[in-house]
Amino acid sequence: xxDFTKMFAANLPAASGKWSGLAKxxxxxxxxxxxxxxxxxxxxxxxxxxxxxxxNLAVYNLGTGPQGYVPLRDFIAGKLKRDAGMSCDRDNILxxxxxxxxxxxxxxxxxxxxxxxxxxxxxxQGTLTRLAQRGVRAIGVxxxxxxxxxxxxxxxxxxxxxxxxxxKFIYTxxxxxxxxxxxxxQQRRLEMLRLADEYGVPIVEDxxxxxxxxxxxxxxxxxxxxxxxxxxxxxSFSKSIAPALRVGYIVANWTVLSRLLALKNDxxxxxxxxxxxxxxxxxxxxxxxxxxxxGLKVKLDCLTAALSESFxxxxxxxxxxxxxxxxxxxxxxxxxxxxxxxxxxxxxxxxPGPEWSTNASFSKSRLRxxxxxxxxxxxxxxxxxxxxxxxxxxxxxxxxxxxxx
Amino acid sequence: xxDFTKMFAANLPAASGKWSGLAKxxxxxxxxxxxxxxxxxxxxxxxxxxxxxxxNLAVYNLGTGPQGYVPLRDFIAGKLKRDAGMSCDRDNILxxxxxxxxxxxxxxxxxxxxxxxxxxxxxxQGTLTRLAQRGVRAIGVxxxxxxxxxxxxxxxxxxxxxxxxxxKFIYTxxxxxxxxxxxxxQQRRLEMLRLADEYGVPIVEDxxxxxxxxxxxxxxxxxxxxxxxxxxxxxSFSKSIAPALRVGYIVANWTVLSRLLALKNDxxxxxxxxxxxxxxxxxxxxxxxxxxxxGLKVKLDCLTAALSESFxxxxxxxxxxxxxxxxxxxxxxxxxxxxxxxxxxxxxxxxPGPEWSTNASFSKSRLRxxxxxxxxxxxxxxxxxxxxxxxxxxxxxxxxxxxxx
Numbered sequence: 001x002x003d004f005t006k007m008f009a010a011n012l013p014a015a016s017g018k019w020s021g022l023a024k025x026x027x028x029x030x031x032x033x034x035x036x037x038x039x040x041x042x043x044x045x046x047x048x049x050x051x052x053x054x055x056n057l058a059v060y061n062l063g064t065g066p067q068g069y070v071p072l073r074d075f076i077a078g079k080l081k082r083d084a085g086m087s088c089d090r091d092n093i094l095x096x097x098x099x100x101x102x103x104x105x106x107x108x109x110x111x112x113x114x115x116x117x118x119x120x121x122x123x124x125q126g127t128l129t130r131l132a133q134r135g136v137r138a139i140g141v142x143x144x145x146x147x148x149x150x151x152x153x154x155x156x157x158x159x160x161x162x163x164x165x166x167x168k169f170i171y172t173x174x175x176x177x178x179x180x181x182x183x184x185x186q187q188r189r190l191e192m193l194r195l196a197d198e199y200g201v202p203i204v205e206d207x208x209x210x211x212x213x214x215x216x217x218x219x220x221x222x223x224x225x226x227x228x229x230x231x232x233x234x235x236s237f238s239k240s241i242a243p244a245l246r247v248g249y250i251v252a253n254w255t256v257l258s259r260l261l262a263l264k265n266d267x268x269x270x271x272x273x274x275x276x277x278x279x280x281x282x283x284x285x286x287x288x289x290x291x292x293x294x295g296l297k298v299k300l301d302c303l304t305a306a307l308s309e310s311f312x313x314x315x316x317x318x319x320x321x322x323x324x325x326x327x328x329x330x331x332x333x334x335x336x337x338x339x340x341x342x343x344x345x346x347x348x349x350x351x352p353g354p355e356w357s358t359n360a361s362f363s364k365s366r367l368r369x370x371x372x373x374x375x376x377x378x379x380x381x382x383x384x385x386x387x388x389x390x391x392x393x394x395x396x397x398x399x400x401x402x403x404x405x
Numbered sequence: 406x407x408d409f410t411k412m413f414a415a416n417l418p419a420a421s422g423k424w425s426g427l428a429k430x431x432x433x434x435x436x437x438x439x440x441x442x443x444x445x446x447x448x449x450x451x452x453x454x455x456x457x458x459x460x461n462l463a464v465y466n467l468g469t470g471p472q473g474y475v476p477l478r479d480f481i482a483g484k485l486k487r488d489a490g491m492s493c494d495r496d497n498i499l500x501x502x503x504x505x506x507x508x509x510x511x512x513x514x515x516x517x518x519x520x521x522x523x524x525x526x527x528x529x530q531g532t533l534t535r536l537a538q539r540g541v542r543a544i545g546v547x548x549x550x551x552x553x554x555x556x557x558x559x560x561x562x563x564x565x566x567x568x569x570x571x572x573k574f575i576y577t578x579x580x581x582x583x584x585x586x587x588x589x590x591q592q593r594r595l596e597m598l599r600l601a602d603e604y605g606v607p608i609v610e611d612x613x614x615x616x617x618x619x620x621x622x623x624x625x626x627x628x629x630x631x632x633x634x635x636x637x638x639x640x641s642f643s644k645s646i647a648p649a650l651r652v653g654y655i656v657a658n659w660t661v662l663s664r665l666l667a668l669k670n671d672x673x674x675x676x677x678x679x680x681x682x683x684x685x686x687x688x689x690x691x692x693x694x695x696x697x698x699x700g701l702k703v704k705l706d707c708l709t710a711a712l713s714e715s716f717x718x719x720x721x722x723x724x725x726x727x728x729x730x731x732x733x734x735x736x737x738x739x740x741x742x743x744x745x746x747x748x749x750x751x752x753x754x755x756x757p758g759p760e761w762s763t764n765a766s767f768s769k770s771r772l773r774x775x776x777x778x779x780x781x782x783x784x785x786x787x788x789x790x791x792x793x794x795x796x797x798x799x800x801x802x803x804x805x806x807x808x809x810x
Binding site: 001002004005006007008009010012013014015016017018019021022029030031032033034035036037039042043046047050051054055056057058059060061062063064065066067091097098100101104108109110111112126129130168169197200202228229230238242243244245246247253254255256258259261262263265266267268269270271272273276372373 | 406407409410411412413414415417418419420421422423424426427434435436437438439440441442444447448451452455456459460461462463464465466467468469470471472496502503505506509513514515516517531534535573574602605607633634635643647648649650651652658659660661663664666667668670671672673674675676677678681777778
């Protein structure tokens with residue numbers, strides 16, 4: 001038999017394991033609430049748009065160019081104007097195959113091996129993994145309840161300048177930050193933009209959870225407030241509609257977009273997904289997101305109640321301002337990496353903090369719990385199981401009841 | 406204004422231009438016959454599969470793992486068994502976002518900068534571009550009417566061995582070769598497999614046009630005849646259903662697939678496209694392809710008649726055995742790169758030979774004409790316009806009539 005391993009390129013990532021199914025109690029992944037998938041309206045959208053424009057599928061990119069389906073780009077421009085105060089049009093928008101492709105494209109555009117990028121100290125695992133694979137160093141800036149701390153960003157930028165290091169960009173998830181679910185205040189946004197200008201460092205704004213905010217209030221996007229056009233904005237429909245759809249977008253000026261387009265040599269993003277999504281969103285997006293968000297808040301309340309019941313005061317958390325995850329602090333004795341492994345054996349999947357942070361000690365006893373997908377009963381059972389595993393492993397919580405710690 | 410260019414990575418591809426629309430007479434691109442897009446059946450498929458399984462969209466990869474939608478993989482396995490003699494099952498198959506992603510993944514798996522890959526001398530431009538971008542050298546092996554010449558492959562392999570160079574793989578489009586539309590004979594397939602074993606070089610088999618054969622006869626895939634499991638097989642639905650859909654697949658053993666999966670960190674291929682495609686294909690693929698192929702053959706006949714009428718004996722070509730393109734030789738005085746530029750100004754888009762070949766002099770007067778998308782009248786008018794441009798530029802054909810040369 002031929003041995004392919006002799007032919008492998010250098011520095012490949014480790015092999016994937018065979019798919020073993022989702023955990024019984026799955027608190028990981030950007031999954032969403034299955035009952036809220038709008039089946040009837042998606043069917044209607046698919047039927048209408050296919051009958052009207054389906055013959056265009058015979059041409060790459062529907063014959064309208066590689067930036068994406070025009071009605072989808074127009075919808076995105078309108079939504080960003082209304083929700084995020086952004087002034088952009090279809091020509092500023094590149095539709096991509098999920099915001100992961102957006103990250104890949106932006107990283108390819110701006111980074112070489114050995115470069116430095118500034119991130120929130122706790123941030124999206126996928127970003128950290130991708131930067132590491134490119135040989136790019138991620139420097140974390142601590143957060144508090146109002147998002148990235150601007151005093152810490154200022155001193156990080158100053159320290160790097162002293163060391164003669166120019167970071168390639170500041171990667172931030174300002175609106176429902178992943179994993180802390182904080183929202184960067186408007187005052188801090190303006191300060192981040194000022195610092196970015198002062199140090200000549202652009203900002204990559206990942207706004208992919210920004211549609212899911214409990215009180216529907218959000219500050220304008222960094223992109224909207226920039227005076228120097230130094231922001232690349234990323235968004236997604238994975239969280240607002242469905243993650244198995246792979247449709248995201250990048251908003252940027254033409255200097256940036258023309259290069260991203262050259263890097264995006266994939267024959268276009270799936271047109272059927274774009275067409276059905278656009279047709280659906282034009283008619284239903286705002287109503288859908290409002291209803292979805294209400295349902296997600298109910299699930300968050302279910303999760304926090306379950307945590308209080310099973311972990312008592314051992315589980316500390318700030319109320320999420322939106323999104324699909326809760327960032328939880330357990331007592332210092334808990335090693336979240338170990339907890340994650342033991343919990344997995346008991347059928348509970350969690351994201352251990354160190355995988356979502358540049359600070360191993362700070363994140364050691366923290367974890368991210370995604371609550372959008374499991375049914376309420378599974379949230380309760382899963383948290384109870386997690387507490388039992390944690391007690392067996394670390395003696396915490398001492399008693400599983402909502403009064404003990 | 407912030408100057409992003411200061412932040413760009415090294416060695417970026419050139420910026421893309423703004424989209425300026427398709428040429429009036431467009432003989433480029435893997436586009437298909439718009440009237441043959443099966444709208445009603447796609448609408449029915451979308452409706453049925455969404456109503457039955459749409460809630461699974463709430464989970465990444467529909468909750469069934471990153472290799473792709475299971476019914477689609479099962480369909481592919483059955484189709485490859487029936488049409489290409491391949492023995493594989495869902496576990497050997499990775500669904501990807503078009504065969505371009507397949508090429509990217511395979512290149513990432515097997516090549517580093519400075520490596521050498523063997524290709525057919527005339528081959529897919531996207532492959533040549535991608536290899537060049539990776540700093541991989543493509544060495545072309547000449548073809549004749551039966552596909553890649555095995556005597557030439559043998560001497561290429563021997564020469565490389567003498568030079569102490571081990572090519573990373575043989576990239577071949579054996580079945581409806583792009584751009585020559587030849588089909589590699591079974592005898593040559595067995596010889597290619599023997600040479601590959603002898604020299605310890607694997608084969609990457611790109612079979613993405615293999616569904617579109619006029620007489621529906623094809624030899625078994627190389628993958629099917631390999632005794633040493635040294636073939637990675639690539640396929641696509643872009644040509645058989647629609648190119649704006651981005652769904653292709655890779656068939657390989659688990660040693661290869663487990664690494665490709667690790668490289669494919671894109672959150673999965675669009676599920677809506679996979680679901681609708683699978684639902685459609687399970688019920689209609691064979692009938693659809695038979696009808697599509699009949700229609701494409703009519704268009705090819707229209708193109709060859711138009712060429713004879715406008716170019717006379719100046720346009721030489723072998724009858725395509727299938728597919729969507731014709732590889733045409735004009736007299737030696739014609740510079741296809743220049744012709745392409747002048748034709749473009751006259752509203753005619755063609756693929757000049759040198760962009761589809763590793764041999765600049767051999768391909769200088771050759772061009773690829775895609776015939777699947779333009780309507781018959783546009784094929785005739787476009788070819789006539791091309792002949793006029795060619796006569797103005799090169800004095801060929803001397804007279805635009807089917808008797809002159």
